[in-house]
Amino acid sequence: MSAENDESDENDESAENAIKTMNRVSGFFNNIGSILLALILALIVWVVAVQQQDPxxxxxxxxxxxxxxxxxxxxxxxxxxxxxxxxxxxxxxxxxxxxxxxxxxxxxxxxxxxxxxxxxxxxxxxxxxxx
The missing domain is CATH 2.170.120 (RNA Polymerase Alpha Subunit; Chain A, domain 2)
Structure with a gap:
């Protein structure tokens, strides 16, 4: 019975890891709009800074x-x-x-x-x- 419990614990742990990974991927795609907005704003700030430094x-x-x-x-x-x-x-x-x-x-x-x-x-x- 101990071997079955070890196997069951490993399966549970593997399932938990899979769920965590799916949550991370899902979180990334849920935030893709915010990520793209941040990149665009960073690019705009960089262009303005370069333009101010060397117009x-x-x-x-x-x-x-x-x-x-x-x-x-x-x-x-x-x-x-x-x-x-x-x-x-x-x-x-x-x-x-x-x-x-x-x-x-x-x-x-x-x-x-x-x-x-x-x-x-x-x-x-x-x-x-x-x-």
Whole structure:
């Protein structure tokens, strides 16, 4: 009879552990809304803190950027009114303004595929990252 009691006690203990585990899992899912809300609020507080510490500043960059021309096609000669340099407006964290250089940017005019005529050509600007 003692062996049966030991086995019964083990089964009872195993059942109690299973119930405790189910209660923990159930409690987690019952609180998932609160957990997600806490994570979202923490993210908002972090973003605001970073923004306060190093705010974004938008201003005209004081140096001009040289324009690289792509093309034109053979036999087409551009003349008059082509810019050599461009001035840009940048929005960047305040701390990065001191490290900016004209070499951090590349401006391009794509003159390929243009026939004789007058055109307004967009100037493409991109940030250049150096390793």
């Amino acid at each position: 974004l500043v938008e201003n005209v960059y004081d140096r001009t950027i040289p324009i690289t021309r792509i093309g034109p096609d053979q036999g087409v000669v551009p003349f008059g009114g082509l810019l050599e340099r461009v001035q840009i407006r940048i929005r960047a964290p305040q701390s990065s303004w001191t490290t900016l250089a004209a070499s951090n940017f590349a401006a391009q005019l794509d003159l390929r595929g243009l026939a004789a005529g007058s055109y307004n050509i967009p100037c493409w600007l991109r940030a250049v990252t150096r390793a």
